[in-house]
Amino acid sequence: MGHTLFGALGLFSLNILLYCGHAQDALLHIEPNWSLLFIGEKVTFICDSREGNDTDWNYSFSRNDHFFTTNGTENRYKSSSLTRGDSGEYQCVADHKIRPVTRESNKVSLTVSDVPRLVLTVSPSWTSPGDSVTLTCSVGPPSPGWRFFWYKAVPEQPFISYYYTDELLAGGTTGTEQDSYILHGQTHTAGYVCRAGRGDPVFYTQYSDVKFVWSGGVNPAASLTVSPHRLQHFSTESLSLICEGNSTEWRVMRADEKGSVFPCYIRGEMTGSTCNTDATASSGVYWCESGTQISNAANITIHSGDVILVSPVRPVTEGHSVTLGCKLRTEKLLYNVDFYKNDKLIPNPARGELLISAVTKSDEGFYKCRGRKSPQGLETLTSAESWLSVKYVPRPVLTVSPSWTSPGDSVTLTCSVGPPSAGWRFFWYKAVPDLSRYYTYYTYELLAGGTTGTEQDSYILHGQTHTAGYVCRAGRGDPVFYTQFSRVKFVWSGGEFVQTFIFLHKGINVLFVLTLFVLCVSPNDVSSGVNPAASLTVSPHRLQHFSTESLSLICEGNSTEWRVKKADEDGKRSSCSKWGAMNGSTCNTDIRASSGVYWCESVTQSSNAANITIH
Numbered sequence: 001m002g003h004t005l006f007g008a009l010g011l012f013s014l015n016i017l018l019y020c021g022h023a024q025d026a027l028l029h030i031e032p033n034w035s036l037l038f039i040g041e042k043v044t045f046i047c048d049s050r051e052g053n054d055t056d057w058n059y060s061f062s063r064n065d066h067f068f069t070t071n072g073t074e075n076r077y078k079s080s081s082l083t084r085g086d087s088g089e090y091q092c093v094a095d096h097k098i099r100p101v102t103r104e105s106n107k108v109s110l111t112v113s114d115v116p117r118l119v120l121t122v123s124p125s126w127t128s129p130g131d132s133v134t135l136t137c138s139v140g141p142p143s144p145g146w147r148f149f150w151y152k153a154v155p156e157q158p159f160i161s162y163y164y165t166d167e168l169l170a171g172g173t174t175g176t177e178q179d180s181y182i183l184h185g186q187t188h189t190a191g192y193v194c195r196a197g198r199g200d201p202v203f204y205t206q207y208s209d210v211k212f213v214w215s216g217g218v219n220p221a222a223s224l225t226v227s228p229h230r231l232q233h234f235s236t237e238s239l240s241l242i243c244e245g246n247s248t249e250w251r252v253m254r255a256d257e258k259g260s261v262f263p264c265y266i267r268g269e270m271t272g273s274t275c276n277t278d279a280t281a282s283s284g285v286y287w288c289e290s291g292t293q294i295s296n297a298a299n300i301t302i303h304s305g306d307v308i309l310v311s312p313v314r315p316v317t318e319g320h321s322v323t324l325g326c327k328l329r330t331e332k333l334l335y336n337v338d339f340y341k342n343d344k345l346i347p348n349p350a351r352g353e354l355l356i357s358a359v360t361k362s363d364e365g366f367y368k369c370r371g372r373k374s375p376q377g378l379e380t381l382t383s384a385e386s387w388l389s390v391k392y393v394p395r396p397v398l399t400v401s402p403s404w405t406s407p408g409d410s411v412t413l414t415c416s417v418g419p420p421s422a423g424w425r426f427f428w429y430k431a432v433p434d435l436s437r438y439y440t441y442y443t444y445e446l447l448a449g450g451t452t453g454t455e456q457d458s459y460i461l462h463g464q465t466h467t468a469g470y471v472c473r474a475g476r477g478d479p480v481f482y483t484q485f486s487r488v489k490f491v492w493s494g495g496e497f498v499q500t501f502i503f504l505h506k507g508i509n510v511l512f513v514l515t516l517f518v519l520c521v522s523p524n525d526v527s528s529g530v531n532p533a534a535s536l537t538v539s540p541h542r543l544q545h546f547s548t549e550s551l552s553l554i555c556e557g558n559s560t561e562w563r564v565k566k567a568d569e570d571g572k573r574s575s576c577s578k579w580g581a582m583n584g585s586t587c588n589t590d591i592r593a594s595s596g597v598y599w600c601e602s603v604t605q606s607s608n609a610a611n612i613t614i615h
Contacts, residue, residue, distance in 0.1 A: 184423030185477030247290030559602030
């Protein structure tokens with residue numbers, strides 16, 4: 001009896017509490033549900049009574065215990081653009097329209113901060129042509145929900161200031177969820193900007209400052225020349241920064257070590273397309289700008305000391321030579337000169353200057369020089385460091401499959417750029433012999449449909465009939481950066497020379513060699529693999545020969561001028577003069593002849609090929 005009474009009283013008390021609104025509170029939440037909001041953003045406050053229908057209640061909203069809207073019929077309140085004064089603790093109250101029930105919500109803190117200014121970083125900041133560059137856009141302090149928008153900074157005209165207009169990069173209309181964006185095939189100096197947006201309608205941040213990706217490589221549409229032609233200069237010198245290219249209006253710009261950008265007139269005078277600096281010129285990265293183009297950049301050091309390093313303004317192409325020098329302010333001779341790369345002494349017997357005869361990418365780095373004013377002097381003078389940039393232009397590798405064909409076969413060309421990277425289009429060429437130039441020279445003719453290149457790194461030749469050489473190269477970026485051409489790769493057609501069989505007679509340690517000739521059709525029949533316009537005949541008429549024999553390699557066809565070529569097992573090509581003598585259309589070999597694939601070339605044609613073994 002007692003338990004039943006207490007249970008009934010408990011149930012009655014719970015009903016009273018629910019009816020009076022003390023046991024079940026309302027719920028306030030904010031959309032979007034971000035812990036940090038910024039000036040200018042908008043939010044919606046939503047009050048959930050957690051009982052019945054939303055239309056059964058009136059709603060009031062307060063900030064810091066002061067109501068800013070009361071007894072509204074909507075359970076949502078949309079804010080106007082937020083200000084710092086909107087920060088505080090928010091709460092809602094739901095009053096039932098019929099019953100005397102009030103629901104008070106939880107309290108929600110809202111913090112409104114200044115509009116974030118984005119920071120854009122680029123990596124790497126100095127590039128070689130064709131490099132990939134990563135742009136990264138950071139919102140501070142970090143907060144969720146952003147999409148990122150990416151722009152190229154285009155110099156604004158007329159050049160009354162140093163502002164830029166912003167052009168959306170490809171695919172940037174809707175922004176990216178990722179805070180990074182990769183540029184493939186960067187070729188020239190360019191400036192970039194980012195901003196972020198979130199919400200609906202979209203609230204945008206300010207734009208980031210312009211961040212530049214520097215390239216020392218020359219842009220044909222806009223190039224910078226520095227006079228005197230070096231990266232380091234004495235503080236007492238004046239410089240001429242000369243702009244050239246497809247424009248009649250130029251401005252010269254400088255970025256200091258903090259990234260702040262200044263036009264020529266801050267420390268010099270612009271005359272036409274030339275900026276002449278005065279003695280107050282400062283160190284920094286200098287470049288030219290036309291209406292739509294930005295030139296190569298030069299990282300110039302203005303040195304107050306007595307010695308400077310003499311180094312080239314522009315990148316040195318891999319394989320070329322470069323000479324570094326050490327210059328004294330007084331123009332007198334500097335003694336016991338040493339050169340350093342990345343602070344390590346470079347062995348150099350010449351001492352006065354440093355010659356690198358064939359530059360490679362590994363020679364890239366920071367260089368400086370150190371010397372003495374007199375042979376026995378104790379005082380040493382050291383220059384500032386300058387970066388030696390090496391221009392690496394990749395050479396793709398072309399492979400062919402199959403390399404030996406029967407008439408009518410299909411052949412697949414494959415072009416590989418190493419190390420692998422994205423964004424390439426591939427261009428395909430036929431190598432046409434040019435007998436008017438060096439003995440291994442070819443001109444390149446684009447294959448059908450090859451003007452715009454292919455996205456695929458392979459190209460299929462249908463119905464291959466004769467020996468022919470092919471070449472590929474790749475390009476990417478805008479404007480397009482091209483690789484070198486690949487080496488010429490040949491697809492061989494043997495014509496009448498079909499196969500060689502080697503038998504070892506049982507019980508006798510003698511090697512018998514039998515060369516089988518198949519002459520199913522006349523030599524002038526295209527289907528045999530022999531090109532009527534260019535054919536090779538070997539005398540003696542077989543594929544294997546003794547090392548003591550001399551051969552006659554006879555060229556025939558629709559030409560009066562011929563050359564005989566050979567490719568060894570490594571693909572290295574040579575001409576008749578290396579291992580014989582050319583007499584008219586016949587190459588007579590001597591003892592220097594070796595195994596390899598031999599063929600004839602006329603002005604425009606390649607003959608059938610013969611895979612000859614010197615035994």
